[in-house]
Amino acid sequence: MADLRDDVREGGSDAPPVARLAKRRRVAQQGRIVLGPERLVGCEVRDLSRTGAKLRVAPEIALPETFPLVIAAHDLRTLTVRLRWRRGDFAGVTFEP
Structure with a gap:
C-alpha cells in the first residue's frame, strides 16, 4: 500500500490527494527528454524520489507514454520513465525497471 504520510495535491487544493510511494x-x-534519435527536449527536474520525478517541460511538447530521460546531477543518468500525469508546465513520471 502507498505511504499516505506523503500525500500531496497535484493541480491545486481542490484536487484529491495523490499517494506517494516514496x-x-x-x-x-537540468534534464533532457529523448523523443527520437535527433530530438532532445530540455526540461527541469523539480522533485525527485527513488520511484519518480516531477518535470517542468513546455506544455506544447507532447510526451509519449514512456521515454528516456537524461538527468544531469553529479553524473549523467539516463532512465526510462513512464508518464503518469500532465498539468500545464509540469509532468509526473515514474521510473521503469
Missing part, C-alpha cells in the same frame, strides 16, 4: 525531495536539476 518521499520526494525538491531539486533543480
Whole structure:
C-alpha cells in the first residue's frame, strides 16, 4: 500500500490527494527528454524520489507514454520513465525497471 504520510495535491487544493510511494525531495536539476534519435527536449527536474520525478517541460511538447530521460546531477543518468500525469508546465513520471 502507498505511504499516505506523503500525500500531496497535484493541480491545486481542490484536487484529491495523490499517494506517494516514496518521499520526494525538491531539486533543480537540468534534464533532457529523448523523443527520437535527433530530438532532445530540455526540461527541469523539480522533485525527485527513488520511484519518480516531477518535470517542468513546455506544455506544447507532447510526451509519449514512456521515454528516456537524461538527468544531469553529479553524473549523467539516463532512465526510462513512464508518464503518469500532465498539468500545464509540469509532468509526473515514474521510473521503469
